[in-house]
Structure formats: structure tokens, C-alpha cells
Amino acid sequence: MSVALSVLTPGEPGFEKAIEQVAVLRIAVFREWPYLYDGTAEFEHWYITKLAEAEGAIIVAAKDGDDVIGVSTGMPLLSEHEELIGPFSEHGFDPAEMFYGAETVTLPDYRGRGLYREFLERRRAHARRLGGFRWETFCGVVRSADHPLRDHAARPVEAVWERLGYRRIEGLTTGFSWKDLNEDEKTEKVMQFWVRDL
Incomplete structure (x- = not known):
């Protein structure tokens, strides 16, 4: 398998198609632990609208031939939702x-090949080129230790984030609502922010 990475920004050829792939991959990958996301095309359309409209946005896309097998996205925080x-x-x-x-997000068959680090490095380089930013951040869902759908074989990703220079900021959280695979309705999940200097 030969994977090629490309960096796409709004207005460039391929950006709109890449946005569609972001939605497809989010639904596929976030079904796994710890997100357990029972995604819908309707929600994804709402979610990715900000990415499509944001000045300074980026999609790093990984392709194997014609197939997009992973993406990493980012934008200035002020272009995001108030939450x-x-x-x-x-x-x-x-x-x-x-x-x-x-x-x-990356499809399972392509993990463990260094793509995650490459994604983050390209995203960070883009933020530096834009200028005016001191920090980079992202958030991850917080799950209870006794969650009934916990995947005990899954490797905790927090250690990876720490090795890459991100730090968990105590109390810096927000809430997102979605329907888990084992839920009938949406419930709010706690999302913990991680921050690193640019």
C-alpha cells in the first residue's frame, strides 16, 4: 500500500470533495470506542459546514490510490461553534x-504507520504559516472506566498525545451531544481539551 498526503485549503481543487470524505470517515471511524458515534448524514452536513466556510481551514487528506483513507482537519478556533x-x-x-x-481519523487497516504524526505535523505547519496563533488545541471524549461498551483491547491515545507535546488542561472542557450506538436518544458527552504551544 502506498499512501500519499495532500494539504487542501478552501478554494483549492479537491477541497469540496475532501469535505465529503471527512463526513464519510467520521461516521465510519467514530463508531469505534471511545466515541461510539451513531452518525447521520444530516448531522454531518451541519457539522462540516463550519469547515467549508472557515477562512484558514485545512484538510490533510491521505489517499491510497484514488481512495481517501484518512483525514485531519483544522481551522482557527474563532471559526468554530460557541461551545x-x-x-x-x-x-x-x-x-x-x-x-x-x-x-x-484513519481507517483501521492504515493505522500504526506513522500517519497520525504526519497529519498533526502538517496541520501545525499550516497554523504557523497563517500566523497569529500561539497554541493548537483539540478535544477528546471522556468515558467512564465502567462503560458497558468499553473496548479493553483499544490502546489509550492519551499517552500518544502527551508524547507529541499536548497537555490536558484541567477543567477546560465542553459538552457535545450525539447518540451512542447503545442509546435511543442523544446525550451530552464531556469533551476534554488538550493544548500545546505552536
């Missing part, structure tokens, strides 16, 4: 100086 922006002001960060990494 993401508000907590930073409350914790002494200037949201205007924060670049937000929305998701990094």
Missing part, C-alpha cells in the same frame, strides 16, 4: 490565538 470557543476565554486563553484541530 468550543467559550471555555477558552473562561480559562485565560485568547481564542483568537488558538488553532483548533477538529478531527484526525
Whole structure:
């Protein structure tokens, strides 16, 4: 398998098609632990609208031939939803100086090959080129230790984030709502932010 990475920004050829792939991969990959996301095309359309409209947005796409097998996205935090922006002001960060990494997802057959690090490095380089940012951030879902659908074989990703220089900011959280695979209705999940200097 030969995987090629490309960096796409709004207005460039291939950006709109890549946005569609972001939605497809999110639904597929986030069904896994710890997100357990029972995704819908309707929600994904709402979610990725911000990415499509955001000045300074980026999609790093990994392709095997013609197939997109992984993506990493980001944008200036001020282009995101208020649920993401508000907590930073409350914790002494200037949201205007924060670049937000929305998701990094890869199909299972392509994991363990260094793509995750490559995704983040390209996203960070893009934020530096834009200028004006002091930090990069993203968030991850917090799950209870006794969750009934916990995948005990899954490797905790927090250690990877720490090795890559991100730090968990105590109390810096927000809430997202979605329907888990074992739920009948949407419920709010706690999302923990991680931050690193650019």
C-alpha cells in the first residue's frame, strides 16, 4: 500500500470533495470506542459546514490510490461553534490565538504507520504559516472506566498525545451531544481539551 498526503485549503481543487470524505470517515471511524458515534448524514452536513466556510481551514487528506483513507482537519478556533470557543476565554486563553484541530481519523487497516504524526505535523505547519496563533488545541471524549461498551483491547491515545507535546488542561472542557450506538436518544458527552504551544 502506498499512501500519499495532500494539504487542501478552501478554494483549492479537491477541497469540496475532501469535505465529503471527512463526513464519510467520521461516521465510519467514530463508531469505534471511545466515541461510539451513531452518525447521520444530516448531522454531518451541519457539522462540516463550519469547515467549508472557515477562512484558514485545512484538510490533510491521505489517499491510497484514488481512495481517501484518512483525514485531519483544522481551522482557527474563532471559526468554530460557541461551545468550543467559550471555555477558552473562561480559562485565560485568547481564542483568537488558538488553532483548533477538529478531527484526525484513519481507517483501521492504515493505522500504526506513522500517519497520525504526519497529519498533526502538517496541520501545525499550516497554523504557523497563517500566523497569529500561539497554541493548537483539540478535544477528546471522556468515558467512564465502567462503560458497558468499553473496548479493553483499544490502546489509550492519551499517552500518544502527551508524547507529541499536548497537555490536558484541567477543567477546560465542553459538552457535545450525539447518540451512542447503545442509546435511543442523544446525550451530552464531556469533551476534554488538550493544548500545546505552536
